[in-house]
Amino acid sequence: MTERTVIFVGGPETGKSNYLFRLWLALRDGKRRPIMARGLPAAAEYLRQGAETQLSGAFAGHTPDGGGDICEIPIYAGELESSIILPDRPGEEWVRFYRERRWPAEWASFLGADTSCLIFLRANSRLNQAPLDWITIQRFQGNSANLAKDEDASGAGTPTQVLIVDLIQMLFRLARKVGNAHFRIGVVVSAWDTVSPEEQTAGPFAYLNAEFPMLGSFLRSAATRSELMVFGLSVFDGDFDNQAEFRHEFQTVGNPRDRGSVVIDDLRGNIFRTPDLTEPVAWSLGVNAA
Numbered sequence: 001m002t003e004r005t006v007i008f009v010g011g012p013e014t015g016k017s018n019y020l021f022r023l024w025l026a027l028r029d030g031k032r033r034p035i036m037a038r039g040l041p042a043a044a045e046y047l048r049q050g051a052e053t054q055l056s057g058a059f060a061g062h063t064p065d066g067g068g069d070i071c072e073i074p075i076y077a078g079e080l081e082s083s084i085i086l087p088d089r090p091g092e093e094w095v096r097f098y099r100e101r102r103w104p105a106e107w108a109s110f111l112g113a114d115t116s117c118l119i120f121l122r123a124n125s126r127l128n129q130a131p132l133d134w135i136t137i138q139r140f141q142g143n144s145a146n147l148a149k150d151e152d153a154s155g156a157g158t159p160t161q162v163l164i165v166d167l168i169q170m171l172f173r174l175a176r177k178v179g180n181a182h183f184r185i186g187v188v189v190s191a192w193d194t195v196s197p198e199e200q201t202a203g204p205f206a207y208l209n210a211e212f213p214m215l216g217s218f219l220r221s222a223a224t225r226s227e228l229m230v231f232g233l234s235v236f237d238g239d240f241d242n243q244a245e246f247r248h249e250f251q252t253v254g255n256p257r258d259r260g261s262v263v264i265d266d267l268r269g270n271i272f273r274t275p276d277l278t279e280p281v282a283w284s285l286g287v288n289a290a
């Protein structure tokens with residue numbers, strides 16, 4: 001039996017846990033897919049609670065610092081009996097990894113020659129930090145008295161794209177150290193349902209290029225030496241928090257497990273949409289259908 005780890009990487013509130021719980025629902029819905037659940041994992045209760053929250057018509061909540069679970073899920077990958085380890089860590093730990101530049105000792109077993117990563121960032125998150133506007137800062141020479149009251153020109157808060165590029169580079173380095181020659185990195189833009197119809201048509205890589213241009217060009221150059229993919233992910237194709245109508249419809253019409261989608265973008269203009277929520281993990285394991 002083979003065991004593979006897929007690490008969900010991302011700052012606070014980037015959609016890691018909601019994807020994990022939605023994935024668990026998908027793995028168990030009985031549909032034929034490249035990966036399917038095989039029995040109950042040790043973390044079944046953790047997964048069940050998160051999935052139950054979602055099925056009631058709400059997003060699962062923030063993982064508290066020091067909380068989360070290491071979810072080892074037995075699966076069939078094709079015909080092969082296998083198992084995936086999906087550590088669900090709080091976003092604060094990833095920010096700490098960025099600041100302290102040290103891979104925590106208790107994570108040692110997470111990164112091996114077979115590991116892959118899904119890096120999460122959430123479209124329209126209030127926590128996304130825009131790149132600094134250097135022109136404004138130079139013009140006012142950092143004198144915040146000249147700026148609107150709630151404007152922060154101090155440079156506090158690392159721009160999201162800097163954080164992500166740096167995390168990817170650190171992960172590349174660590175992967176090389178453990179002999180991971182075909183390191184796969186998928187970038188997941190979560191809450192894909194919150195972007196405009198035009199942005200949805202253009203695809204998640206175009207979205208990254210527009211919103212996080214430095215990350216976009218970094219990925220384009222990294223794609224020549226690593227296996228990269230960009231995903232747009234919506235766990236149920238709607239927003240429980242801001243669309244009361246959607247929430248009502250979710251609770252009353254059809255099977256909630258039939259909702260949700262993934263847009264797969266190979267960075268070369270091939271964009272493909274699928275209702276199979278397991279696709280980012282299946283791609284990470286190299287067993288996807290697309």
Ligand SMILES: Nc1nc2c(ncn2[C@@H]2O[C@H](COP(=O)(O)OP(=O)(O)OP(=O)(O)O)[C@@H](O)[C@H]2O)c(=O)[nH]1
Pocket residue numbers: 010011012013014015016017018019059060061062063064089090091092120122190191192193194233234235236237238239240241
């Ligand atoms: N509209 C929409 N919002 C989403 C989706 N997935 C996640 N969200 C929003 O993102 C928030 C954070 O999601 P989490 O799954 O808790 O994020 P996380 O990365 O696990 O966050 P931490 O536990 O803080 O590290 C949720 O509370 C939702 O508001 C989605 O598919 N659509």
Ligand SMILES: [Mg+2]
Pocket residue numbers: 016017018061062063088089090091
């Ligand atoms: Mg979480």
